[in-house]
Amino acid sequence: MKQTYDVNVKEFKPLISPASIKEELPVADDVAKTVLNGRREVENILQKKDDRVLVIAGPCSIHDTDAALEYAQKMKRLRDVVKEKINLIMRVYFEKPRTTVGWKGLINDPFLDASYDMNEGLRKARSLLIDINRMGLPTATEILDPITPQYIAGLLTWVAIGARTTESQTHREMASGLSMPVGFKNCTDGSLTAAINAMTAAGAPQHFLGIDPQGYSSVVSTKGNPFGHIVLRGGPHPNYDPVSVEKVQKRLKTKNLLDAVMIDCSHDNSGQKHKGQSFVFKSVLDQRLDGNTSIIGLMLESNLFEGNQKCNGDCKTLKYGVSITDECISWETTESLIRCSYDRI
Template identity: 50%
Template sequence: MPLAKTENLNIVAVDPMPSPEEIKARVPLTERAAASVVAGRRALHDILDRKDRRLFIVVGPCSIHDPIAGLDYAKRLKALADDVAETMVLVMRVYFEKPRTSTGWKGFINDPHMDDSFHIEEGMEKARRFLLDVNELGLPAATEALDPIAPQYYGDLIAWTAIGARTSESQTHREMSSGLSTPVGFKNATDGDLDVAINAIVSASHPHSFLGINGKGQSAILRTRGNRYGHVVLRGGGGRPNYDTVSISLAEQALAKAKLPLNIVVDCSHANSWKKPELQPLVMKDVVHQIREGNRSVVGLMMESFLEAGNQPIPADLSQLKYGCSVTDACIDWASTEDTIRKADSVLREALQRRSERA
């Protein structure tokens, strides 16, 4: 009697995927892009180490779905970054993977044609090409690390990484973060719990060994040295924001108790703006005011922003998509983004000088 089949019972196909080395050979790192990545990471390291008094701002679309509109946004952001470089390091939010509670579009890598065809091999190459184009502009890029294999394909083009509220508690993502080459921001849990993020920072700062793949796409044991640039991202949760002075003070106390640097990033979106994008500028204004009044722990902010305000459903006919408008979470438009950042720049010029004098 033949053995009963006990594996792959729910697998309908196993399609080949190009290795990281193959994708990188198709879209090779350039000297200019490498310089942009290195400069971006160095600036972020210096901010987190308090060698640079500026803030960093991770700003951009909720997700990338149209590389043309995305690059249009990147060019505008680069021009703005040059104008506010005295007070801020602008890092473009380039998110390709979207966590889903149940169903929905999983992002550009998973489904680049937005039609449930799931050409992941094509999406990965296009995602890498887009990141290369952004870095070629001299603009550093940030992303959320969701799939633990994906960083092998494009991690050399990322300056800052987020671990989301749903995955900060995941051992897999903590281990992965310990080996990432970027600073990593861990978000508090969706219920607002901060301990999850703090425990993640501690875990990721230590060496780990875990299963992954190497450049050839072969299974490998990855051994890490630990990442000392983990920090907390306050994104609200549990039905309330947590960017107010009391919440930030409590976060400072929790970090100090864990013997961690008092480095806090405030996400102006998600629960901190009650998922109303038009409130994001008010959140940033409030946090900047706290810095003006003497806060020294806030080192960065995040905003969801695109060319057009709001969001849109994905139509069956993709030619009906509105240019530069999000297909995931709603964003503020470019005009509001520029106005918000320029106003913050005006306030921060004097405030950051006083902050550095107190150091």
Template identity: 55%
Template sequence: MRRIQDVHVLATEPLIAPHLLKNEMPVDEGIARTVVEARETIREILAGHDRRMLCIVGPCSIHDPDSAIDYAHRLAKLKDATSDRLYLIMRVYFEKPRTTVGWKGLINDPHMDDSCDMREGLRIARRLLIEINRLGLAAGTELLDPITPQYIADLVAWAAIGARTTESQTHREMASGLSMPVGFKNTTEGNLQAAINAIQSARRPHSFLGITQEGMSAVIRTSGNPDTHAVLRGGRKPNYDAGSIEECRKILADAALEPRVMVDCSHAQTSKDFTRQPAVLRTLIDQICAGSNAIMGVMLESNIEAGSQPLSSNRAALKYGVSVTDPCIDWPTTERCLLEAASALGATGPIAAASHRA
């Protein structure tokens, strides 16, 4: 008989069930407290009850767990130093969507040699998230593969749905069942309505195919995620200026959504010039100081060292703390621009009565 299935499949390799990986790398009470408190704080910021600015800060992607932990220690200290005005979450991105082809991230290909050892990638990712949360520093990530959350979502305080997947029904359904706040980016062309549609969709109940903690295929039924919001990342032109922010606020309000928005300071906002991220941040801070209540958060691509480097499976050839995907600002620049932001926001006067909880 002619072959009529798996014609282009070379192999099928079983994965460990999610609950077994979690038993292998469990969450203790301190880590759980970090995750839960961070999620609740982000919800308060989204609602405008906590007037601090949410900052998702960190490498474009994680490829070296050692440098990621080094970065996390630095960010944890800065989090404490700026906590009156800013709320810092580490950007811990393990999955990278590609326009055509390229390295898909640490979970997919942890050895960066096309061996795609995903079993090891999931273990590395979970272990790293545990170590970061143990510092009292919460983590944010982009969730790309709909199976991945079963393995790591319990350690994530904030999630992004990227510009290439905002229009995807699969990702909207997935977001409707996630336990943390979720930001939807406008499309790569700059289409904001797609993000608004995604927010509305993810807030509704859905039924879709997924897997259980035991690794069995199942129908997943969700209640909808009320903690969804828009992320402006630019498109054919930047959209972080006051006019674009106000347009977004009006569209959100007209859709009966919270008129609050996060701005990605990288990507199309800078025409891919990573050194302009601090300037974008300063513009946003100026808008807040001038009275804008629409901006609730920012994203910065930051690493220990500036710029980027070519991908290499030879770890010894890679520079420490340098991105292998999008170029990032270095740590001194990150520290300086966030301290300046906290100082500028402090100059606007005391936080309103509905400030963050002690």
């Protein structure tokens, strides 16, 4: 009899269990303190108990952990300077959604050579998060694969569900069990409905298939996540303007959801050009200073150096500190924006 399953599967490779990698790379008390304090601060900002502006900034994607650590050191110094008015969190993205094909991030292909050593990718990701949190700098990422949280979620202060997965039931269920605030981006077509529905679904208890700490397939039952909120990232047209923000505020109030709006200054809000991010950032800050306290935060795609470069599969020939995915603003531009904002708030 001919085989009827796994017809197009080439091979299976065993994956290290979450419990094993946590034992190999444990969370020390100082690291846990950064994570727990970071989550509490974000929760307070979302509930308007903390009037600071939340800013999540960092590389579009991490491909070089040395460059990421250098960036983190710079951000930690700046975080300490602006902490009374701005809560600065580092964007540390390990997974990249692809419209068709391409490099899918450090966890999927850590050596950028199509070797797909995901065990090493998970180790690199977890180790980097530990190092950054040990500095006292909270971290944020996008969760793309529903298996990933068991490996790294204990080191994250904030996570995003991206524009391509906000409509996914799998990601809404996963978000309902996450231990930190979750930002849901509007869809790539600019619509808000999927993100608003996602907030409602993630706020409710859910039951779904997943893995346990030992890596076994399990039925996962969750309590629901009360800290889901919306992230505006643009669509066919930008949606960071006052009219678009007011529109989403009304939708949130109608659904009795958190009246908290984060603006992504990159992606379709900046025309996917790094130079547009500064304009968006300043415009959104103006709205906040004009009294719109529903705008609780902003996101920036930022790296040591501006622009981007092609991922050619050879780490040695890549420019240091330059993105291999979306265009990023430089650290100098990032620091200037943050310091100017601090002076204006």
